[in-house]
Amino acid sequence: MVLKKLSLNYSIIFLFIGCLYWGNNSFAAETQISETENSKKSFVLKNKTLLAATGANSNSGAVGRFPGDFDKLAHIMETHESALSALTPDWLNIGIEHRTRFEAYDNGFTRGIPGDNEQIHQRTRFLFEIKNILDPLQFTLELTDIRAPMSHHGQASSNVFSNHFDFTQLHLDLVTKDFFGTGHAAKLEVGRMVMDFGEGRLVAGHRWGTLTPTFDGVQVRLGTDQEGWGLRAFGTRPVNREPTHLDWNTPETYFSGIHITSRDLAWANADLYFFELNEGNKGRKRDISTTGFRVFAKPNKGQLDYEIESMYQFGEVGSTNYFAHRHHGEIGYSFNTKMPFRIVYPFDYSSGDRDPNKNFDFLFAKRRVEFGPTGILGIFFPSNIISPVGLRATLSPTPTVRLMMSHRAFWLADKRGAFVGSGLQDATGQAGSFLGNLFDMSLSWSPQTSYLRHMSLDVGYSHLFKGSYFDKVSQSPGSADTNYGYTMLTFKF
Secondary structure, eight states, X not given: OHHHHHHHHHHHHHHHHHHHHXXXXXXXXXXXXXXXXXXXXXXXEETTEEEEOOOTTOOTTOTTOXXXXXXXXXXXXXXXXXXXXXXXOTTEEEEEEEEEEEEEESSOOSXXXXXXXXXXXXXXXXXXXXXXXXXXXXXXXXXXXXXXXXXXXXXXGOTTTOEEEEEEEEEEEEEESSXXXXXXXXXXXXXXXXXXXXXXXXXXXXXXXXXXOOEEEEEEEEEOSSSEEEEEEEEEEEEEOOSSSXXXXXXXXXXXXXXXXXXXXXXXXXXXXXXXXXXXXXXXXXXXXXEEEEEEOOOXXXXXXXXXXXXXXXXXXXXXXXXXXXXEEEEEEXXXXXXXXXXXXXXXXXXXXXXXXXXXXXXXOOOXXXXXXXXXXXXXXXXXXXXXXXXXXXXXXXXXXXXXXXXXEEEOSSTTSEETTTTEEOTTOTTOSEEEEEEEEEEXXXXXXXXXXXXXXXXXXXXXXXXXXXXXXXXXXXXXXXXXXXXXXXXXX
């Protein structure tokens, strides 16, 4: 059954293997190409994706997003802004990142930790890339060490917070700039990898939080998800995280899919995707198909922009038939000022049910942008939740300083369902649905002078104004508001 459901994706992948190899040889055999044509077909690796060399109208640095950790480290390596890559030959890129974060909160919001909580969390990454020497082959190796040296609730031995020195990426890539004579770039990845799709609402790599989903398998990329059109297809097995032992892929569990993008219309960039999770003897034995679309306009100064994403899931969880859905929308405006300033009105809805197995499954998503800090906090999950009221603003008073402030109100989508992640549920619905208001603010400083250019400092504060739900639900941790703060220092070499 699993093989039948994966057959389409694997057929595409094996077809692309032969085409990649043939297309690369065809490209090598071509005669002289003009400089103009070369410039049109030149591609670089940025944000983990093959993309065409950007021009003056590029908007990749638009204010308002939370750039992923992987994106930032890979970018400084590619541009030789990292101290180590600047010393290495062109065929070798090396990057090292260390992040230490202290975080604490009072007046807990879960049944398991009703009181205070604090933690020092550390993550160290070693990233190596070999290219331009074994063309068309490239090689990527990432070693990651994740620890929680100071914690009070078992985080040091939890695979959510700890993963001692392990392989996050180990893959061999076959790359061509002229796939099948079309002038489009293509890439085949085989091994252990990190994957990001769209805004990461279903699948995302390194994130602000503590864990990073990784996958063993095969992935094919054709074109780009930044300009023109692109296609990605993959067949993988999710990797189990082991706190103190080497990770290995999940037995009898498969994750596969296809993702298509179009960037031809500035006012209607589009993503269309289908993901399949077949879980064997692990967890809830999920057999879930997820299909969805995303349409958006990129932020530009002095203009309104928008984003709409809808996701639909169907299948089985255990022996129960399953259907769920999630929707995200936002309207933004970037002011035409010297100091980049942007405001966004977001909306989120994720379906819920009295049966926790029927709540929307967010798979391998990240949630820092829309649902507040994660780490030991992580109050809200995109499951059985609705947030129709909120505002997020970002301001960059200088090129090295970024301020963010947001406020959102949250309700349960189904008041009889679980408050996901908290261990709380009132199956009668008498506790109501209002969870409260979350105020969140952060300051990021990334100096670009002398040796300080290798560091960045982030500080933040969040306050949960608890709603009436906490006054009435059984085994409530209390109605006193939650205060959370963090300080995070990151070094990149």
